[in-house]
Amino acid sequence: MLSIKNLQAKIGDKQILNGINLEVRPGEVHAIMGPNGSGKSTLASVLAGREEYDVTNGEVEFLGKDLLQLSPEDRAREGVFLAFQYPVEIPGVSTINFMKTALNQIRKHRGQETLDAVSFLSVMKEKMKLVEIDQSLLNRALNEGFSGGEKKRNEIFQMAMLEPKLAILDETDSGLDIDALRIVANGVNKLRSKDNATIVVTHYQRLLDYIVPDFVHVLYKGKIVKSGGKELALELEAKGYDWIKDEVAVA
């Protein structure tokens, strides 16, 4: 589904990704872990199409398309979804209107009929249950004044609405208490299927107790330096990241 080859990217003069290789197939959950500054969020941003980053080398193929050639909105329409580490507050734009616009533009792109207000609301109500989000929150301006947990829940709600093929969760666990973490993880798990894939970007192992990965990759200095199964996450939790750094230094 997603094939990343030798991906290199920089922001300004600073080289951050130094040749990432990653294959993601439908149904899989990949965790990307690594110390701060290793390039985890950059990878997520580059995949979603954030413009500040310059891709200097490499290629990314998503469902047969050259992902790097697509605008952020077209990536979303093709089925990429980024759950933001810091969801943006947008005063004056109501969450419901925003979601209706987004969903209908995506449906149009996919050749599906757009939803009228009534059918949109019924879809919305169904998805709200998944992430235990209250409608009063969605009646408000997008993320404005939301708590950290509410913002992250809203991200997963949007993911449920847009039904992406590839979801990238960027530090979705940061700033969440254990209850909010459980709700968010439950939502993600309910959305998992054999047809879609998830990339979980995280610093801590905690989230992976709830969203169990098939593969764990350790990113360090812009490269994947180690890959393994879910037990690698536990090892990292127990031993920290220093032994990885030492291994890289020896090599």
Added chain:
Amino acid sequence: MSVIAAERNITHDVAAWITRNMQPSPAVRSLTEQATASFNRLGLPGNKTEEFRHTPIYRTLEKNFDFSLANQSGDINPAEFLIAGVDANILVFINGVFSQKHSLVISPASQITITSLAEALAANPELVTAHLGKYADHQTDAFAAWNAASWKDGVFIHVPDQAVVEKPVLIYHVSDKTKGQVITVNRNLLIVGKGSAVTVLEKFDSKGTSNCFCNVVTECTVSDNGELNFYSIQDDTASHYNLKQINQQDNSRVNTFTFTLNGDLVRNNLHLTLDGEGIESHMYGLYLLKGSTIADNHTAVDHKKPNSFSNELYKGIMDESSKGVFNGKIYVRPQAQKTNAFQANKNILLTNASAVNTKPQLEIWADDVKCSHGCTTGQLDEEALFYLQSRGIQKETARAMMLYAFAAELLQNIKQPAIADYLDKLIRGRFNKEF
């Protein structure tokens, strides 16, 4: 010597224009004479005048107008400019001249008197002269002097005590400049009685490609416990000098809304004098500019007595090579303790060629007050734009959503639904918001 003599002096040209267009009523002769003298003494403000530093009104008048010409008579059907679906009193002015046949007063005489100012002056000179020229300052403001000396006509509104006027008063100024330049000088007088309430809306439209300059002065006095809602919609291709001087008495409430969507050079002076206690005043403004429009909002609120509240929010979006100017003065006089006065001005610049000059000016002589001001100028938030795009929303749609949201915040303060709907449509139209 000869070079200087050949240079055009617009003050002289306008003074001659005033002489030819002098307000003829003997009932206001002394005001007319004083104002003429003031104009001659003051002269038109040039770009060295602090209050006009960013607004080249002298140059605009010099470049675009020939003051020896008389107006072409207007011949236009104003129907296309009227706000549909509002049950209202309607007054139409075409090229500054009151058009009886297009006007319609539906409110009962027990609630409100609405006539042209010239008519009111003839019918009830004592009442009119007791107020006319008593609020707007023609001693220091050359445009106000020009107006006082040579106003052609305008609207007179008198709401007696304890009358709530249900239907709003809509004043349409339509400039027909298809056949040549138009210069209009109009004057309005609003007297709102004790415990009364009225909503007034003025709207400016134009047709044709010639130049137009509208000098409109509105004087309002709002008595104890009275309420005035005043909307201005400038959506034409003319240049404007628009002065509103509103005097408020104890416990009165005033809400002003100033929307500038088009124009050549627009200068709005909005002055509120809070001459009482327990007063509440809200000033809202929105300027959505494009092309080479210059829109300048100078506002002043003068707290003269204790325990009053004023709040101001002006927002602007400047596109292409347009320019916005905001100057907000707040005066709190020594005896005006326990004053609350707030001011905010927020701007978005969409291009490198657009600009805004914003200046808060607070002068506070009392010590037990709460006052704040803030201004922001920036571009559209790129991170927010990316957020919307990352959900599959096209960049242009995302941009429109954000600009609309920025502008529409002001509409939340409008209590008249029909007017709010109309303005909402205008704003949506500006951003091509279709979703």
